[in-house]
Amino acid sequence: MLMRVLLCCGLATVVPSALAMTVYKSIDAQGNVVYSDRQTPGAQAFVIQERKPARLLLERPKPTYPPQAYRYPLPWRGGPFRLTQGPNGNFSHTDAKSRYAMDIAMPEGTPIIAARSGMVVKTENEQVGRGNDASGNFVRVRHDDGSDAVYLHLKQGSVSVRAGQRVSVGSPLALSGNTGNSSGPHLHFVVQRATEAGLVSIPYEFNQPVGTLPNFAAGL
Numbered sequence: 001m002l003m004r005v006l007l008c009c010g011l012a013t014v015v016p017s018a019l020a021m022t023v024y025k026s027i028d029a030q031g032n033v034v035y036s037d038r039q040t041p042g043a044q045a046f047v048i049q050e051r052k053p054a055r056l057l058l059e060r061p062k063p064t065y066p067p068q069a070y071r072y073p074l075p076w077r078g079g080p081f082r083l084t085q086g087p088n089g090n091f092s093h094t095d096a097k098s099r100y101a102m103d104i105a106m107p108e109g110t111p112i113i114a115a116r117s118g119m120v121v122k123t124e125n126e127q128v129g130r131g132n133d134a135s136g137n138f139v140r141v142r143h144d145d146g147s148d149a150v151y152l153h154l155k156q157g158s159v160s161v162r163a164g165q166r167v168s169v170g171s172p173l174a175l176s177g178n179t180g181n182s183s184g185p186h187l188h189f190v191v192q193r194a195t196e197a198g199l200v201s202i203p204y205e206f207n208q209p210v211g212t213l214p215n216f217a218a219g220l
């Protein structure tokens with residue numbers, strides 16, 4: 001019986017101890033099919049080939065994204081400011097694009113600076129108030145590893161970079177605001193990566209602790 005179980009597993013995966021082994025199939029007195037590694041009269045022999053480990057490694061699914069070693073410096077000047085909604089926040093950080101975003105409450109007009117070097121790939125600077133786009137005014141910076149940082153809800157007319165421009169850590173980007181789907185002045189800072197399913201938010205960490213506030217001013 002043990003051999004039967006082993007054989008079933010072996011066919012589906014790998015027999016770890018040998019490159020190939022022979023098992024024998026026979027039918028016992030009760031009519032049950034029996035597999036054994038010993039040859040008995042009338043038994044039918046099977047040779048089981050082990051698949052090569054190198055091939056198994058290739059067949060493993062690739063992770064969607066590598067773990068982020070980079071620790072983000074705080075993307076603003078001034079403060080200290082507090083986190084009002086963190087990763088998996090149940091107010092609005094519930095979808096794939098924003099799951100690991102953080103909201104930091106700060107007065108409108110706070111200088112927003114690049115937390116990581118890269119190329120500005122998209123900006124919006126003209127939105128007034130809630131407007132049509134939930135992001136409000138924003139700056140999207142593509143890093144050299146292909147991930148994006150997005151700085152959202154910026155003050156109208158304050159975006160000082162344009163698509164195609166390279167920025168380094170500390171480069172001024174805009175002033176914070178309260179545009180788009182935002183119920184109080186804050187910065188929504190998110191790191192995203194493009195996948196086959198579209199943009200997804202990926203976990204990140206600041207390089208220093210940020211205090212938290214109750215979520216009384218929760219925004220998007």
Ligand SMILES: [Zn+2]
Pocket residue numbers: 085092093101102103188189219220
């Ligand atoms: Zn948010």
